[in-house]
Amino acid sequence: MPAALVDDFSDGELTAYISEALPLARSAAIEDALRTSPHLLERLRTMLAIYDGGPISLGEIWRRRHVSCPSRSTWQAYLADQIHGELQAYLQFHLSEIGCRYCAANVADLQVNDAAAAEARVSKIFATSVGHLHGARRSAQP
Numbered sequence: 001m002p003a004a005l006v007d008d009f010s011d012g013e014l015t016a017y018i019s020e021a022l023p024l025a026r027s028a029a030i031e032d033a034l035r036t037s038p039h040l041l042e043r044l045r046t047m048l049a050i051y052d053g054g055p056i057s058l059g060e061i062w063r064r065r066h067v068s069c070p071s072r073s074t075w076q077a078y079l080a081d082q083i084h085g086e087l088q089a090y091l092q093f094h095l096s097e098i099g100c101r102y103c104a105a106n107v108a109d110l111q112v113n114d115a116a117a118a119e120a121r122v123s124k125i126f127a128t129s130v131g132h133l134h135g136a137r138r139s140a141q142p
């Protein structure tokens, strides 16, 4: 996207975005532009700092709106290292730059489930191997 378009948002629109009064499509356009425009991100952070609605973070707005939150299955694929390129960059941006707590919680939950599933797989393999060994020993006896 050309730089001129990336930062084509008025202060009024950004304020509306912060107070969640902006139409969904325009909000999505802002969130999309934030990825490629550090300047827009900086503008929004500055506005958030002086916003009189109390302490509020970009991640908080993002989480409330869920406009561009990836699905749980997308995060699962991300954790399994099955996502690359632009989408991978977006997911990293979503977690680290935006700091979306909703998705961070989702990812943490998936990681816990993953570890539990891996542990279950290991004990199943172990149990099966032990079973085979017993069976082998039994059939080796006269």
Ligand SMILES: [Zn+2]
Binding pocket: 062, 063, 068, 069, 070, 094, 100, 101, 102, 103, 104
């Ligand atoms: Zn999110």
